[in-house]
Amino acid sequence: MPTQPQRPDIARDLISRAERARDYHSRLARGLLSQSEIDMGRHHDHANAQVLRRIVGEHGWPGRSLVGEDGAEAAWQLALQADHLADFQRLALRMLATAVERGEAPIQQWAHLHDRCAVNAGQPQLYGTQHRRGPTGVDTLLTQDPEHLDARRASVGLPPHASAHEALRHRHGREPETEQSGRDDDPAQLALLEGAA
Numbered sequence: 001m002p003t004q005p006q007r008p009d010i011a012r013d014l015i016s017r018a019e020r021a022r023d024y025h026s027r028l029a030r031g032l033l034s035q036s037e038i039d040m041g042r043h044h045d046h047a048n049a050q051v052l053r054r055i056v057g058e059h060g061w062p063g064r065s066l067v068g069e070d071g072a073e074a075a076w077q078l079a080l081q082a083d084h085l086a087d088f089q090r091l092a093l094r095m096l097a098t099a100v101e102r103g104e105a106p107i108q109q110w111a112h113l114h115d116r117c118a119v120n121a122g123q124p125q126l127y128g129t130q131h132r133r134g135p136t137g138v139d140t141l142l143t144q145d146p147e148h149l150d151a152r153r154a155s156v157g158l159p160p161h162a163s164a165h166e167a168l169r170h171r172h173g174r175e176p177e178t179e180q181s182g183r184d185d186d187p188a189q190l191a192l193l194e195g196a197a
Contacts, residue, residue, distance in 0.1 A: 003065075004068070005064075005065070005066060005067045005068035005071060006065060006066050006067075007059070007062075007066050007067055008067075008068070010055060010059075010062060010066065010067050010071065011062075011066075011067035011068050011070065011071030011074075012071075013051070014051075014052075014055075014062065014067060014071045014074035014075050014078065015070055015071055015074045017044075017048045017051065017074065017078060018048075018073070018074035018075075018077045018078055019074075020044065021041075021044065021045065021048060021077065021078065021081055022077065024037075024041040024044065024045075025041075025081065028041060029133055029172060030133075030172070031133075042084070045081050045082070045083075045084065046084060046085075048078045048081065048082075049078065049079075049081070049082035049084070049085050049088060051078075052075060052078045052079060052082070052088075052092070053085075053088050055075070056091070056092065056095060060095060060098075060099075061075070061092070061095040061096055061098065061099040061104065061105065062075040063099040063102070063104025063105050064103075064104050064105070065104060066104075072099075072104065072105055073109070076096065076105065076109040076112075076113065079092040079093075079096070079113055080112060080113060080116050083116070083120050086117075086120055086121070089113070089116070089117055089120065090117055092113065093110070093113050093114060093117050096109060096110050096113055097110055106157070107156045107157060108156060108157055108158055110156070111126070111127040111129060111153075111156040111158060112127070112129045112130075114126060114127065115127050115128070115129045115130045116129075116130055119141050119142075123144075124141075124142040124143055124144040125141060125142065125143050125144065126143070126144055126152055127143075127149075127152055127153055127156060127158060128140055128143045128146075128149050128153065128161045128164075128165075129158070131165075131168060133172060137169055137172075138165070138168055138169045138172050140161070140165060149161050
């Protein structure tokens with residue numbers, strides 16, 4: 001039976017922010033936003049990262065004990081979306097690694113954030129968790145040593161890449177074409193996709 005988080009107030013804030021961000025990023029990935037909505041979403045991503053930075057500075061990584069399972073997952077989702085603050089995202093990765101060692105976070109979250117940091121640094125990812133929507137659908141970004149990808153994924157409790165990729169392709173299937181979503185030059189088409197791949 002889960003215990004009550006030490007800071008339910010922080011948990012509620014993180015969960016609320018992550019829910020709004022998840023909706024924005026889902027619509028962004030599908031190319032369904034106007035430029036003003038994209039700009040507002042970037043502003044919210046920045047504000048969310050600053051809130052998470054403050055929480056991390058005051059409490060360390062917001063793991064299960066501090067904010068409960070849902071709050072900890074929300075913190076991880078906000079860290080994934082802090083692409084514009086690469087130094088903070090790498091700090092979050094280190095703190096999340098410590099949280100994993102202490103049983104405060106699942107290793108799968110660390111693997112996703114590790115890949116996100118690698119992709120943002122222009123390096124190949126290790127676990128194949130990061131994707132972009134391309135002209136033909138969902139594309140896995142460059143992955144180091146693809147022949148051993150499934151073994152690395154298994155080492156952190158992730159399913160085989162083919163099944164995870166198919167689930168992600170299904171989840172991020174194209175919406176009916178609209179004037180906005182049909183544009184090949186739309187920057188939203190290049191957004192990193194969120195999801196457990």
